[in-house]
Amino acid sequence: xxxxxxxxxxxxxxxxxxxxxxxxxxxxxxxxxxxxxxxxxxxxxxxxxxxxxxxxxxxxxxxxxxxxxxxxxxxxxxxxxxxxxxxxxxxxxxxxxxxxxxxxxxxxxxxxxxxxxxxxxxxxxxxxxxxxxxxxxxxxxxxxxxxxxxxxxxxxxxxxxxxxxxxxxxxxxxxxxxxxxxxxxxxxxxxxxxxxxxxxxxxxxxxxxxxxxxxxxxxxxxxxxxxxxxxxxxxxxxxxxxxxxxxxx
Amino acid sequence: xxxxxxxxxxxxxxxxxxxxxxxxxxxxxxxxxxxxxxxxxxxxxxxxxxxxxxxxxxxxxxxxxxxxxxxxxxxxxxxxxxxxxxxxxxxxxxxxxxxxxxxxxxxxxxxxxxxxxxxxxxxxxxxxxxxxxxxxxxxxxxxxxxxxxxxxxxxxxxxxxxxxxxxxxxxxxxxxxxxxxxxxxxxxxxxxxxxxxxxxxxxxxxxxxxxxxxxxxxxxxxxxxxxxxxxxxxxxxxxxxxxxxxxxxxxxxxxxxxxxxxxxxxxxxxxxxxxxxxxxxxxxxxxxxxxxxxxxxxxxxxxxxxxxxxxxxxxxxxxxxxxxxxxx
Numbered sequence: 051x052x053x054x055x056x057x058x059x060x061x062x063x064x065x066x067x068x069x070x071x072x073x074x075x076x077x078x079x080x081x082x083x084x085x086x087x088x089x090x091x092x093x094x095x096x097x098x099x100x101x102x103x104x105x106x107x108x109x110x111x112x113x114x115x116x117x118x119x120x121x122x123x124x125x126x127x128x129x130x131x132x133x134x135x136x137x138x139x140x141x142x143x144x145x146x147x148x149x150x151x152x153x154x155x156x157x158x159x160x161x162x163x164x165x166x167x168x169x170x171x172x173x174x175x176x177x178x179x180x181x182x183x184x185x186x187x188x189x190x191x192x193x194x195x196x197x198x199x200x201x202x203x204x205x206x207x208x209x210x211x212x213x214x215x216x217x218x219x220x221x222x223x224x225x226x227x228x229x230x231x232x233x234x235x236x237x238x239x240x241x242x243x244x245x246x247x248x249x250x251x252x253x254x255x256x257x258x259x260x261x262x263x264x265x266x267x268x269x270x271x272x273x274x275x276x277x278x279x280x281x282x283x284x285x286x287x288x289x290x291x292x293x294x295x296x297x298x299x
Numbered sequence: 300x301x302x303x304x305x306x307x308x309x310x311x312x313x314x315x316x317x318x319x320x321x322x323x324x325x326x327x328x329x330x331x332x333x334x335x336x337x338x339x340x341x342x343x344x345x346x347x348x349x350x351x352x353x354x355x356x357x358x359x360x361x362x363x364x365x366x367x368x369x370x371x372x373x374x375x376x377x378x379x380x381x382x383x384x385x386x387x388x389x390x391x392x393x394x395x396x397x398x399x400x401x402x403x404x405x406x407x408x409x410x411x412x413x414x415x416x417x418x419x420x421x422x423x424x425x426x427x428x429x430x431x432x433x434x435x436x437x438x439x440x441x442x443x444x445x446x447x448x449x450x451x452x453x454x455x456x457x458x459x460x461x462x463x464x465x466x467x468x469x470x471x472x473x474x475x476x477x478x479x480x481x482x483x484x485x486x487x488x489x490x491x492x493x494x495x496x497x498x499x500x501x502x503x504x505x506x507x508x509x510x511x512x513x514x515x516x517x518x519x520x521x522x523x524x525x526x527x528x529x530x531x532x533x534x535x536x537x538x539x540x541x542x543x544x545x546x547x548x549x550x551x552x553x554x555x556x557x558x559x560x561x562x563x564x565x566x567x568x569x570x571x572x573x574x575x576x577x578x579x580x581x582x583x584x585x586x587x588x589x590x591x592x593x594x595x596x597x598x599x600x601x602x603x604x605x606x607x608x609x610x611x612x613x614x615x616x617x618x619x620x621x622x623x624x625x626x627x
Contacts, residue, residue, distance in 0.1 A: 132505035146496035
């Protein structure tokens with residue numbers, strides 16, 4: 051199968067999910083090429099996080115199809131999807147609170163490393179790379195929110211992902227903390243990781259995304275480069291009252 | 300997760316266990332004292348088995364008596380009916396309990412029942428067995444089964460002296476503590492703790508949560524059943540309420556809570572502190588006023604939980620922290 055089709059790295063087709071009477075994601079199709087950074091924006095309740103949940107198996111879709119590297123991952127369990135190289139972060143950063151930063155990363159490392167010793171070595175290297183080494187002995191329940199978000203990214207790296215789905219990793223960060231995070235993502239992209247990013251901080255989305263999808267009420271209402279998207283009338287309408295023009299500079 | 304005292308104390312613990320093994324050699328203990336020690340080790344063993352599932356993996360079972368009872372009934376029934384050696388009966392009891400564990404584990408975890416719901420399922424399961432066994436005549440009904448007397452010796456798992464029982468249960472306890480210690484330092488232990496801490500986050504890093512929870516349930520049930528066979532061979536008698544009743548499940552649960560849930564030594568420390576206190580209050584008050592000792596026991600429990608909500612080991616941890624230490 052592999053390579054015979056001309057499908058994108060991550061291909062989502064006609065994805066649909068309803069919760070009772072509410073259609074959270076409606077007939078959504080998009081694709082992500084390897085090495086890209088794709089941003090997803092939209093007002094609250096637009097279905098962004100649900101889309102992530104559907105791709106990663108935390109929520110079972112109603113219909114549609116999802117292909118990752120030419121193989122269907124539709125309806126698979128989160129554990130398997132992670133093993134195939136997709137890592138997602140959670141909107142409210144999730145960790146193992148009573149365990150230390152090092153142990154959190156170590157557990158993630160065990161997915162690929164055959165022994166505890168190798169996993170431990172790798173965890174230390176990743177902690178250094180992500181500039182979290184000095185925090186490694188602290189239980190993660192004592193971390194600040196930005197630190198927890200950084201830790202989640204670090205854990206994600208330890209699972210050797212091909213693509214990372216980041217759900218608002220910049221939310222709650224101070225302006226001066228945002229730039230380093232943007233830098234890290236750029237570095238990781240240069241290292242071969244593809245990104246899909248949900249973000250409310252427009253400055254971030256507009257500066258690092260190659261392409262942007264705009265969702266509203268579960269549907270894709272626009273797609274294009276950041277500059278194209280921010281000039282579309284329907285996007286501005288969806289964000290009525292929000293200062294999209296600000297993002298253009 | 301280790302407490303501070305555990306991370307510093309492996310040598311100390313080895314010393315304690317060596318000493319425990321030597322006690323019957325060094326002193327002549329009265330049969331009563333031996334019995335108390337045997338019961339402490341017995342409950343420490345069962346609580347440590349519970350701790351694998353309830354403490355390390357965080358799936359709080361309140362029906363562990365089911366597994367103990369299945370162990371006791373399997374070996375005793377087979378000994379009575381076909382004269383099967385109790386050691387082999389012990390293994391078979393473990394298998395029966397493991398299958399039962401797999402069954403309720405699958406039911407609960409596959410339907411995403413956790414926390415209180417898992418607790419209720421396990422209580423229900425144990426109570427069903429309790430009622431069932433009380434009404435099956437070939438299993439002795441409510442009056443239970445008496446273990447037939449055989450020739451004394453290790454092969455028949457029967458002794459006139461309490462000393463051999465002391466060694467057997469101490470060996471079982473040493474095994475489970477070593478086992479817990481080894482698990483907590485391996486992939487399995489880390490994964491179980493990760494599941495306890497946050498299931499979603501565990502799934503996101505590729506841990507097969509359901510499989511690992513099932514594994515923990517099965518191992519815990521398998522080992523708990525060994526305790527049941529030991530108890531049957533030690534007391535020569537089992538009945539549904541002592542072997543399967545909810546009282547046993549609660550007792551199994553209480554020692555780790557007092558000692559420190561999810562720690563390697565917590566169940567042992569909990570039983571060592573609480574069982575003698577319960578016994579003492581029974582000796583002093585039991586004869587005078589019926590039920591007074593239970594009130595005192597309850598009061599002791601409340602006081603311990605007030606001052607050490609994370610158990611005795613957690614208390615040591617807190618004291619250490621207050622003196623300026625820090626978490627690993």
